[in-house]
Amino acid sequence: MRHTLKYTFSFCLLFSMFLVQAQETPTTTATKEIVPEKPKAKPKAETAKPAIQETKKDSVPKTDRYGLRVGVDLYKLTRGLYDKDYKGVEFVGDFRLTKKYYLAAELGYEDKTTDDDRLNSTTNGTYIKGGFDYNMYQNWLDMENLITIGLRGGFSSFSQQINSYKIYNPNPYWGEQPAIVSGEKFNGLTAGWLEVAMGIKAKVFNNIFVGFGVQLKLLVMNNKPSGFDNLYIPGFNRTYDGNFGVGFNYTVSYFIPLYKKKVIVPEIDTKKETSKKQ
Numbered sequence: 001m002r003h004t005l006k007y008t009f010s011f012c013l014l015f016s017m018f019l020v021q022a023q024e025t026p027t028t029t030a031t032k033e034i035v036p037e038k039p040k041a042k043p044k045a046e047t048a049k050p051a052i053q054e055t056k057k058d059s060v061p062k063t064d065r066y067g068l069r070v071g072v073d074l075y076k077l078t079r080g081l082y083d084k085d086y087k088g089v090e091f092v093g094d095f096r097l098t099k100k101y102y103l104a105a106e107l108g109y110e111d112k113t114t115d116d117d118r119l120n121s122t123t124n125g126t127y128i129k130g131g132f133d134y135n136m137y138q139n140w141l142d143m144e145n146l147i148t149i150g151l152r153g154g155f156s157s158f159s160q161q162i163n164s165y166k167i168y169n170p171n172p173y174w175g176e177q178p179a180i181v182s183g184e185k186f187n188g189l190t191a192g193w194l195e196v197a198m199g200i201k202a203k204v205f206n207n208i209f210v211g212f213g214v215q216l217k218l219l220v221m222n223n224k225p226s227g228f229d230n231l232y233i234p235g236f237n238r239t240y241d242g243n244f245g246v247g248f249n250y251t252v253s254y255f256i257p258l259y260k261k262k263v264i265v266p267e268i269d270t271k272k273e274t275s276k277k278q
């Protein structure tokens with residue numbers, strides 16, 4: 001009985017000591033606090049650089065006319081009114097092949113009397129020139145003006161007549177000798193040349209054009225008569241300056257339209273905007 005009480009007392013003592021120890025050392029439950037994460041700041045979107053903006057306007061329809069233009073040289077036609085030693089006429093023409101290129105030709109007749117100090121001669125004959133022109137002018141809508149440069153090949157068939165001449169006397173002690181009337185004629189003469197032609201044509205009325213042209217010429221073939229020289233070649237001009245010649249014309253011509261070609265010309269305006277730093 002005594003042992004039982006002893007064991008009981010010891011058990012109660014140990015239990016009470018355990019309670020006291022438990023009260024002195026309080027157990028704390030570590031509660032992990034959940035802190036909500038701050039949302040990550042979204043990176044600023046880069047300002048997109050504006051691309052090249054193309055504003056497309058309505059296409060403009062344009063009609064190009066193709067046909068034959070024929071006319072006459074007013075300079076040669078009217079020169080005979082004030083120059084008794086000259087008669088002549090020249091017809092001009094061109095045909096439009098493409099947007100920029102034209103076939104071109106001239107056909108004419110000249111009768112020219114050359115009166116020098118010791119020689120008077122008359123040249124008369126026909127000539128023809130053919131080649132092409134290139135239009136360097138950019139026309140606006142519905143305009144048909146031309147600023148051209150071109151190349152020609154020319155050929156002339158003519159005759160020369162010696163009307164009178166004087167014999168040269170280095171010691172005219174007895175005075176000047178009178179002119180000798182000759183009348184000798186040389187037929188079947190020919191000459192050929194190349195020329196660079198530059199000119200302008202402006203539309204003044206419906207289908208009517210006026211123009212001005214200048215030609216720089218190089219004589220490449222000259223069939224001379226025996227004992228005489230060709231002082232003037234129809235279509236080439238005088239030969240005093242050797243193988244080089246210069247000519248010009250003033251023309252009025254009429255355009256005969258044969259067919260048309262429609263061309264669509266788009267107009268595009270391109271605008272560039274620079275980006276601004278923010």
